[in-house]
Amino acid sequence: MRPKLDGILETAVYVDDMDAAHVFYSEILGLKRMVAGERLFAYDAGPAQALLVFHRGHTGEDVATEGGVVPGHDTTGRSHFAFRIPADQLDAWRDYLASRNVAVTSEVTWPAGGTSLYFNDPDGNVLELAAAPLWPNFLT
Template sequence: MQPSGILETALYVTDVEAAAQFYGGLLGLEVILRAGDESVFFRCGSGVLILFNANKLKDRPKGGLPIPSHGATGPGHVCFSATRDEIASWKSHLEVHGVAIESEFDWPNGAHSLYFRDPSGNSIEFAEPKLWNLQ
């Protein structure tokens, strides 16, 4: 047996409002659920990107839904799929909005990647699907 795909990905942020503006406003992801300053859920293709307030997870009261505790420390990483032309457009869009490009390069297999940071310091990447032979 093998999973058929990734349904959701979570990043942990220090400011849910700033993150919501970054991912929803700047990156254009559709908000599908918001829980105050604790979390925000975005549709991304056939999956969901969840942003959790890292500090609120620690203070979560016991009870409620039977979800095991989870979280991470330090910067996380997520990579969005994009064509080479889309990556060039994203680079221009990000620069116009004052987002510093951390790195941009071609992998040995010819795939192109662009890296930058969200307001909480998470590493965000746009890469061509051929990076993982997914074309």
């Protein structure tokens, strides 16, 4: 029998400018930074959820820690991830992003009825604010 998964704990994004990323993720999106290092910032993205912001090109090698080895990883190009928001906050987010000069690059109304707002971080990664319903397991 397959053991149970308990959700996604971390989502990662890779950036070239760690300082610009920190301003964006902390000051624009309001995420609290939990870890700050040369190659990684970790942000509280919700209950039991972390957004990991890695310094692109500085994470490809394995890293030995007291607890074991963290395998190297890296990406090139733009990545994508989504934050869940309440549907009644779509207008507030549109207004807020505009007030911070963050352009909404696309808005999608999904067949199930949910809405997504897309915008970019300073490195061009594609972020999404998604309001239910969207996926069959994302109803509220």
